Amino acid sequence: MSKIAIIGAGAAGIEVAAILSKQHDIDLYEKEAAPLCNIRNKALLFPDFTPADEVADQMAAKLNNPRIATHYGMNITNLQKGQSGWQLTDATGTTHNADYVVLASGYEVFDAHKKEELGYGIYPGVITSLDLEKMVKTGKITNNMGDTPKTISFLQCVGSRDEKSGNNYCSKVCCVTAVKQAIEVRKMLPDTTVYVFYMDLRMWGQGFEEMYRTAQEEYGINFVRGRISEAASTYDQRVQLKAEDTLMGLPLNMSTDLLVLMVGMCPSEGTAQLANAAGIAGKYNFAQSVSEHLCDNLTTQEGLFVAGACKRPMSVNDTIQDARATAVTILEKIS
Ligand code: SF4
Numbered sequence: 322m323s324k325i326a327i328i329g330a331g332a333a334g335i336e337v338a339a340i341l342s343k344q345h346d347i348d349l350y351e352k353e354a355a356p357l358c359n360i361r362n363k364a365l366l367f368p369d370f371t372p373a374d375e376v377a378d379q380m381a382a383k384l385n386n387p388r389i390a391t392h393y394g395m396n397i398t399n400l401q402k403g404q405s406g407w408q409l410t411d412a413t414g415t416t417h418n419a420d421y422v423v424l425a426s427g428y429e430v431f432d433a434h435k436k437e438e439l440g441y442g443i444y445p446g447v448i449t450s451l452d453l454e455k456m457v458k459t460g461k462i463t464n465n466m467g468d469t470p471k472t473i474s475f476l477q478c479v480g481s482r483d484e485k486s487g488n489n490y491c492s493k494v495c496c497v498t499a500v501k502q503a504i505e506v507r508k509m510l511p512d513t514t515v516y517v518f519y520m521d522l523r524m525w526g527q528g529f530e531e532m533y534r535t536a537q538e539e540y541g542i543n544f545v546r547g548r549i550s551e552a553a554s555t556y557d558q559r560v561q562l563k564a565e566d567t568l569m570g571l572p573l574n575m576s577t578d579l580l581v582l583m584v585g586m587c588p589s590e591g592t593a594q595l596a597n598a599a600g601i602a603g604k605y606n607f608a609q610s611v612s613e614h615l616c617d618n619l620t621t622q623e624g625l626f627v628a629g630a631c632k633r634p635m636s637v638n639d640t641i642q643d644a645r646a647t648a649v650t651i652l653e654k655i656s
Contacts, residue, residue: 329631331358331630347388365457422626430587431586449479453581473506492634499581500524517543517544518549549564560578562575607631617632
């Protein structure tokens with residue numbers, strides 16, 4: 322029986338813990354005060370609109386297991402390989418030992434303040450997809466004056482596919498999230514007009530393309546191939562947009578009550594810090610596996626494994642499947 326440390330109590334960390342705890346003792350470390358924060362921040366999950374809390378509750382139930390010791394509010398800041406196993410150091414300087422470590426420290430969303438030209442944090446009518454998710458969860462979508470918005474515009478690829486912010490990669494989940502959120506808006510506010518500004522829509526998963534069609538045909542959502550280059554405030558506190566319709570080749574000026582920035586996925590602070598400390602940092606500071614094809618849960622460091630969105634942008638269901646693969650890899654290696 323081995324002592325396994327898992328860093329991150331999100332979907333990946335919990336799934337790995339639940340499987341490995343059948344044979345091993347697990348220490349599950351989470352810097353937040355509770356598990357599954359990134360799932361609980363969401364209202365409904367694509368593509369089937371399952372309530373996020375329902376999924377989170379089922380996952381959290383897996384932690385009712387005497388072989389999983391949970392350590393919430395414990396921020397692991399360093400990770401080093403010792404003579405016999407691994408040494409984890411938390412923010413207070415206390416060290417914790419483990420035979421094996423799974424890095425499942427996940428992602429955080431791109432900080433939209435960095436795109437100053439889009440006015441997040443400057444104009445109250447500019448919000449992020451995460452802010453909208455919270456509104457959908459409370460059942461009330463309002464503009465900054467507390468009124469029902471007549472127009473909502475979404476902008477894709479904020480902080481992804483963007484040389485200026487240093488993130489050239491695609492975040493993979495924000496296209497389908499925008500389609501999902503646009504449908505949610507139209508369900509809750511049938512009189513609100515919705516625009517989605519996109520570079521190209523990446524509907525890669527099962528059921529995504531159908532959802533995109535439904536968004537257009539049943540919910541009348543307007544998809545505009547184009548970029549918003551600038552947002553400003555109007556005299557009546559709406560948001561003025563400077564955009565370009567790249568299909569028509571026309572500049573556009575329009576105002577909207579809410580501008581929703583579809584923020585991409587970045588490595589969490591913990592992912593970047595620990596991947597660098599352990600010598601497995603890859604591009605953009607995501608954790609690097611040995612090979613995406615055959616060894617996607619192994620790292621170049623013996624006894625250190627990776628699971629979920631600490632490696633790259635991933636949906637919730639892909640994260641869970643990846644975590645299962647990590648657990649199988651570990652069982653094969655150490656049983
Ligand atoms: S998933 Fe869509 S919105 Fe997100 S970065 Fe990729 S193309 Fe842009």
